[in-house]
Every structure is written in structure tokens, then in C-alpha cells.
Amino acid sequence: MKTGMIEKEGFAALVLRLRAEGIADLDLLTAVEQTPRSKFVPSQFSEQAYSSRTIPIDCGAYMEGADLAVRMLHALNVKRGQRVLEIGSGSGFMTAVLGRIAERVLSLERYRTLITAAQQRCDALGLRNVAFRQADGTIGMPGEGTFDRIIATAAFPNFPRFLADQLVSGGVVVVPVMVSEENCMIMRLTKTGSRFEREDLFPAPYLPLEQRIAQAL
Secondary structure (H helix, E strand, O other): OOHHHHHHHHHHHHHHHHHHOOOOOHHHHHHHHOOOHHHOOOHHHHHHOOOOOOEEOHHHOEEOOHHHHHHHHHHHOOOOOOEEEEEOOOOOHHHHHHHOOOOEEEEEEOOHHHHHHHHHHHHHOOOOOEEEEEOOHHHOOOOOOOEEEEEEOOEEOOOOHHHHHHEEEEEEEEEEEEOOOOOEEEEEEEEEOOEEEEEEEEEOOOOEOOOOOOOOO
């Protein structure tokens, strides 16, 4: 099947599944449609780019299924003009979708190989408002001011309260958290002044976040 047809049919099927879950955010779905997902998966998986399956990428990392990626972005509720911190660039797909909505996206990744590939994909799509940095995501991004939205794609051992210091009032954090040795829950924290509202959203198959940057990959 030709790539263009894979994209068109894959996106249409994804939209139907998302609408069945009550996700119909036009800005978000348009941003996903404008970000050809088959360009972010290894070529041998191009026909599964829009499936709900987890796809292996370089450095022993994984790319979440299309449904989970969009569900998390929907929970994050990014608005125009906002500044976003992403912890775990991976393939760069979620970074690129965020870049089509937000004012600025800073994405952290421990693997240099993944950063290089993600940057090239975003450059090819003409996205100039996203920046990648090799960094230890377990501490967020201190020293870069505050963000309107923070999202992570690897699981913290417990809810990372320190991220609240990197969040503006009215800001939102969406992160996977290990609730047991094998189970991970997507949680959302909304900051109002000095108060926080925490919600457990849905389970997800994320791997625990690793400390420090990777020197070799």
C-alpha cells in the first residue's frame, strides 16, 4: 500500500476509535493529521503506524501506540501560545504534534541517537518552535523558567511533585506513574495558585524512567 493511502486510512481509523472515546478536539486532531506518523516509525512498521500497538524504536526504546499518544495529548489540553516541556522525546511524534499547537516545545531525551532522528523529522516538517536537549528527565528542566504544560513518556516511581515548581499557576502535568512493580497509571496534576488537584486517568504500558543521560547512544 502506498504511504499516502496508509496515512489517510490509518488516520481515519484512528479518528473513529478516538471519537468512540469522546475525543473530538479539532485542533488536536488537525495537528495529528498534519504530522504523518509513518515518518516517525521504523520503515518495517509503517503499516502499523496508526495502530494502538507499541512499536520498538532505536536504543531499546518504544513508541506508544497512536491511541495512547493522542489520549495523553488530549488530557494535556495544550492551547495556542503555551510553553510545553516534554520528558522523553522518543521518535519525536508527540513533540511534533505539540509543536503544531503550542508556542514553544522543549523536549528532553537521554539518548543522543533519538534526539538526532527526532530533530531531523521535525526539521523536515518545517517545525521551528521545537527544541531537543539531551538531559536527565528525572529532574525535569530546572533553570529554564516555568511551563504551561508538562508531559512525560516514561514512568516516574511516584508522582513527581518537583515538577509543580516548573509549572505556572493554571498549568497542567500529565505523567505516567508506577503504582506497583508492574502497573503504570497516567496521572494529571492541575496547579491552581499553591494548590494541586491530582487525577488518576487510565493505565498505560510505560517503562520506568531511567536516570542520567546515556553516554554511548
